[in-house]
Every structure is written in structure tokens, then in C-alpha cells.
Amino acid sequence: MFTNLEKCPRNLLVCEKSSFLNEKSRHDIHVAKHFFNYKVSILIPECGIIPSFLSSVVNGFSKYYLVRDLPLHKLLEDEFLEKVVKTGSLYALSYKTRIDQDNTFAILPTGQVILSVDKDTYEELGLEGKASQYNHRQPMRYVVTIDMTDKSLAPGGKRYKRVMWALKEKVQLTSDFLLARYSIGGDEEGLLQSCLSQYSCKELRPSVSTQTLRDLLCPSLDPADLRRDARSHDPQQFLEWLGTVTMDMSSNNEATSFVSTYCCPEPQSSMSQALVYTVTGLLLPEDIHSLLKELRRYFDEPRFTSWLSMTVHGFADSPISWGSTEHGFHKGGENFYTFVIFKNQDYWLHMATGANDGCPP
């Protein structure tokens, strides 16, 4: 009777199993290519306080800036390009713009500028782009990609002038931006601020929170058994369990309970405590990579747990997810990945995306 009501948009989950010690392991590429990260949450079983070497890595995470009412063409001006964009990895993402209704902009560390704009803006702008992959019958959204490292776009050239003219005079695209720049030495502190001194610019640090959970059930994990066909729980069930833990939900309900029948997947074991450590802000892949490195070191000392996990959530309204694959919102805009790191340096990597997204790499 209601069969057409039973359909759901597609979702993808890619699971990889490998070892950090494998030469061909691609974990670092996956981290580096997920450009705009909103939140990292780490779960360490049988741990009460965060080890100091982990908190010091997090304290060293790059600062980011919130710049108000910044015209996009400012970021593409000759001087800014030379000083900031081309000399290091700049991450810029428009703030509080919704990819399913507003114009959204991003600058990737590769020097690509991505504008995801509605039809009217696109037509007024007069820059070459292509229709979004996630349109309905009529294209209502277009994506313009400008590669600032391209030689034909060198400042002063014809194409560069055309881009600047479109962004300055045709339609002045303005937005609040989140900006961050990764630099190894940190000698260029304030470079972004000095370049954008005419605008209201707020310096921000990633915010951190810690939560200790007590007496919980946990599925028993075997690093060799990603597929879980031998036993009963599969990657989805594990991720669901991880979700219940990070959101502090009860995982020990009776099958006959009226409110919830959720139960931790079998085979399970009990955990006396666990630590959930979350970092929120515009988090750079380089910083996440160094955090991952430190997390691997967690097992250098004897521990009560044989695994720990790190989940990284991407911005739901970013125009891209991994690499330059187009990203849309549809129902939730989810794009995240989870590392399960084992004592023996094996890992599982789960990468998930929703309906308006390409397959994770």
C-alpha cells in the first residue's frame, strides 16, 4: 500500500583493513584529501584521563580565523595569492552558508577555488562551470572550479582579469569565511590577519572537550576480521555502537523494552571506563595526521585495551568531500571517517558518505 514510501536515498560505506606498517598503506592520503574537518572524536577504552602527549598535540593544532563579510575576490588578489595561497596550504570555507540553498565557496590547499552557486548567480557571473551532479530535472545549482595554480590564470593575464572582473564587478560574492593556513614553523603567525586587516577577523582555537564514561558494553574486535562474516557483527553495527557511545546512549536494553531495543552487538565484553575526547573547529588534515601518528604511539606502553578509535567529521556544507569530488547535502550531508587503531599497528578505516556524494577514495 505504501511501497513508494519505503524507498531511501543511497548511502555508501567503504571499509579498509590494512596496517600502518604496510608500505602501500594509504591512510595518510585519505586523511590529507579530506580537506574540511569539523570535529575529531577519539574513543580510548579503559582510559580515565587523556595522556599528556595527546593533549599536547591537540594544543598544537593550527589556529583558524573567522572573517566577516569578506569579498571573495580579496582572496584571489595578486598579493594575497603570492603571499598566502601559493606559499603554503590555505584552507578557506564560507561559514554558515548552506550548500543546499546558499552560495558556498571553498579554497583548497591545492590552489583550487570552488564556487557552488545557484542558477541566477551562475548566469550573472559569466564564469565557466558545470551543472551540479545533484540537480533534479532542471539544473538549479552550478559548480565553478578555478585553478589558481594554472599558468593561464597568472595575475595580469586575460583569464585572471576576467575572473576578477566577474567576482568584483559582475556579482560581488561576499561571505563570512573560516580560514586557516598550515605552516610548519609557525613563523608566519599573523600573516593572514595582516593581509585581511580591513575586515573583522577573529582568531580562534579548536575547542576541546573530554568525557569519561563508566561501565559500558563493547563489541569484541578482532583486527583480522573486518568483514565479520565469521561472527555476527558487521562494520555497520560497530559504527552504530560507536555512535551510541559518543552520544552517551544506553546500550543494554531488553529486547522487550518499550522505549528502545538497542543492544550492543555480540560477542561483547564489558569495559569499566572509556574516554571520549573531542576537538571542534576548522581542523586541518596536517594536524589530524600528526594526531593519528601520536595515537599509534599510544600502544608503545602496555595498555589495558587492544584498540582505540578516531572519528573525523567533515563539514556538511562543504562543496567537496574527499579530493575535489563534489559534495551535496540531500538529507544530512554526512561525510566522515573512522580509524580503529589496533595494538599491532593494524587499522580499520571506515569512510561514509550520504546520498549527494561520490564514493570515498
Next chain:
Amino acid sequence: MGEHASYERLVFKNASVYHYMKIDLILESEDKRLNAAHFKQLIISALRDLYGEIGAAFPFDVLKFEEDTLTAVLRVYNSGLVKLWSALTLLGSYHSEPCAVRVTQVSPFLLALSGNSRELELD
């Protein structure tokens, strides 16, 4: 060093059997108290009003309910998502007092509900 784990890659399409919803209940007066069981009963009656006894006969779970903020996380089989969502949208009264449900986030992955970048407030 011993043997490293061999590389393995699995791709699951639409493998999640559930969808998860994060919702807010908005009541007109703030002095009404309700617990998770009342809340679930409220949703079940909304489903019955819209789809009838048979149409509303599908299971869903209230994974979490916060009594002070009236926010909840629901889990429902994919086949029930549209029905549940529509019933929540049309839910208009609790004990003959106007109320509404605001759907904050929906995802096939529960983990995604723990990191909603639209909640990032920097002011």
C-alpha cells in the same frame, strides 16, 4: 616484524538498515514534563492518526531522550523513515496543547549525528 594485516577493501552500498533522526519537541508551555515513554507514546499516536492501525505498525526506537531539552534520537528501519518523518511533521498537539517537532538531522549513520557542522557557533 611479524606479518602485517593484508589489505582488504569492502564497499557497502545502502548497507545500513536503519535511519537515525535527531529531533526537538517544542511545547507551547514549558511546565509540562514528559519522559521517554510518554514521548514514544506521543509519536505512536501521531503515526496512528496519519496511517491507521496497520500503517503505523512498524518498530522504531527512542535511543535517547533528554527530558530537560526535549531532544531525542530515534532509530527507524529505512522502510519506516518516510512514514515516521511525515507523522512527526504533522504532529500538532500534546494533551490538547499545541506542539511541534523540529527535525534537526537525519542520517543513515548514527555516528554522523554526533558531529553536525551546522551547529558550529563561533560568536
